[in-house]
Amino acid sequence: MLEVKNLTKIYPGDVLALDKVSFKVEPGEFLACIGLSGSGKSTLLRCINRLVEPTAGEIVWNGVDITRASQDEMLRIRRKMGMVFQHFNLVSRSKVLTNVLAGRLGYVNPFMSVFNRFPKKDIDLAMQQLERVGITDQAYKRADELSGGQQQRVGIARAMVQEPEMILADEPVASLDPVLAHTIMQYLEQINKEDGVMILCSLHFLDLVHRYADRAIALNEGLLMFDGPPGEIDDEKFKEIYGKEAERIG
Amino acid sequence: MKKERSLLRSIGIAVAIIVVLVVYAFAFSVTDVNFETTRSEERLTQLTRILRALAHPDIIEYDKEEMDVEVPFYMPCPEDGEPEIEVDKSGPYIVVDPPCAGPKEFVTINGFNFIPETRGPLNFIPPSGAKLQIGNFETNSDGEFEIKTELPNRQPVEEAQIIRATARMNVGSPRLSPLAWSTIDKILETVFLALLATTFGTLLAIFISFLAARNLMEEVKSPLTSVALSVLGWTVGIGLGIQVARWIGGFSESLSEDIIVILVGILISSLVIWLIVRWAVPAEEIKQPKLSVRIARLLALAVAAGLVLFVFNFIAYLGFYIGDYLEDNLGPFGFLGNFVFQLSDIFRMITPALAAMAVGGVLGSFSGRIGQLVSDSWSPNAVKFINVIVSGIAGATVFALVGAGIDWLYQIGDLTRTFYIPAGVGALLGMALALWVTPKRALPIGSVIYTITRTLLNATRSIEPLIYVIIFVVWVGIGPFAGALALGLHTTAALAKLYSEQVESILPGPLEAVQATGANRIQTIVYAVVPQIVTPYISFTMYRWDINVRMSTIIGFAGGGGIGFLLQQNIRLLDYRAASTQMIAIAIVVATMDYTSSILRKRFV
Incomplete structure (x- = not known):
């Protein structure tokens, strides 16, 4: 279980990105996080694996307060948190397989990994995950030769070889067309349902939220505005989250 | 109001123009600009004579x-x-x-x-x-x-x-003509001098460039306890490393008489190293092992590291044997033997440095971790107390070392002034720092290292190789080797700066993604940074080789070997026809380099 308590993040220059945000996520839950651009969604997700240092508050995961973990402990915690990014964040000059194997870096021996030596078991695992997202034939291509949708599948495979208990997805489909968006969301859904991996996913389109999420939270200027089933987001709630002038699309 | 502003503006422009004119006037007077001299008949005759001589290079003879x-x-x-x-x-x-x-x-x-x-x-x-x-x-x-x-x-x-x-x-x-032949000889020397300087410079610059990259170093933060302890760890480690390397060097030298012993030594040691690494470095670790196991592994790895030094030394001695043999038996290809011999010598020479860095690094990061642990788990007041002690000792150590350096340079020979006072001042400063800093705060130590590295690089880069060569000529004698060392030093500084700017301009996304998988710092660099910088590194290296070829043509002016030596000699002897030959050779080589490097860059980049 993940419990976020009074999480606050103030960036240098007194920019308040998160303002005492608290919520809980049950194991195996698919949580969507909505809100305008700049509302703090990315910061929230990055605070959970401490790519961004929180200013105050607690993040308790499986009984451990992540905000207090030492650097070494943090590396071990991150292994169990996969992350998927809006812009895929693949290393474009590396092979697809290498990109996926990067997900094993927290497990393998640092010394051997520096020389690009991975155990056979890990390579098999990487190929399995590539097969799962249907791009085994691309494994030895350079990552930047792939299309956007394919790149995001590599991103998912990279998160999955971590054998994660949680996946943080930061607007995973915002750079993709609607058809591809559904494909990618279906992979995430499959991972959530079949493997029981907890998913925290920030999204822009409400229809995706309705269709895939068990529960949604909404942020506006760092404040938690909503926490409940996606079905409860009616027009009134919508205006509260997105502002008075906002119009609903999709 | 508006009018007033425009008037002010005009006055401002007028003042600016006057200032610019005055600056240029001063520049003219400082640089002795005098165009009358360019028209003086006597000088024009001389110029004509020289230009005509230059137009008749001494290349072909009958x-x-x-x-x-x-x-x-x-x-x-x-x-x-x-x-x-x-x-x-x-x-x-x-x-x-x-x-x-x-x-x-x-x-x-x-x-x-x-x-x-x-x-x-x-x-x-x-x-x-x-x-x-x-x-x-x-x-x-x-x-x-x-x-x-x-x-x-x-x-x-x-x-x-x-x-x-x-x-x-x-x-x-x-x-x-014989002059043309000697010119060809020297121009080849020049090109190879540039090649060596570029190679050595590049290897060093790659390592330094990561230390001089702001985006990588900014994230490195440690509490004072950790910083002070790792300073101590590094110092002790470097000293220890040099001692160990010396001891192992002496020991292996005593065994180096017999080539059989060397071969057997290399084989057995390599086998043992391999076994230790297989045992102590497991392929994958899901759970953190017990403390006793970790200590045992550390000790085993230390033994392995010692054996590595041993093997390094032996390989060097083996190289000496092979080199000698090749030099005696290969005839015209005897230079291959010299190559093996010199490489082995480099090997033997850098072993103590490697050992110092390795032991320093291990002890430094180990004590740093202990500091981090103490800082994380003890109460703030206890941490502050510890900080005052370790930071005081670290300050004293650093200042005492600086004092020793000053003593060596200026030969003061007065312990009070070169040891006790600096150590005391360092200790006081360290303690003051510990009292001033909030106990558990993470200090931006990475930014400090970044700033120091950058400053050193800028200082090194600002001095031309032509000046370095004067020092190296004293050290290794007049000749191309001194030139290669001088150029290499400058190349290191210049490339490290260019490289580090490349590292600073990489995409942060992949870096973030690799970090998110739980990769440590070195893994992040290898998997997210290196692939992004390989091409610009290659391109900068070629560009630098280009520069080095050009630089090496004049490095001989200061005794650094290569064609510059001949050129300078001929200019001093007023033999402009010979000088002309050498200038043509330089022009051909530089143009060729320019052309090839642009083609190669197109192919690789």
């Missing part, structure tokens, strides 16, 4: 054949009137008009029947037999010439003197 044609000449005219001079008109002959004249008078000399298009000196030969050159001639397509020249100022004698035209003819086919 076998020469000389033919002397003489005519008797009276100076002054005999009292019984102008002499009759018989000339044999069957071969080449010269006629002087008038056939007799006083000293410093002008005569016209005509030549006929010479071989067309030949040249040579005209000499006036008094009875003593000395040659006084009075001019040069060049025949036209009919084999004739006409020259008006001034007679030398000689004591008048009664008997006939001689005017001689020496026609020089090229025979046989053209070939490269």
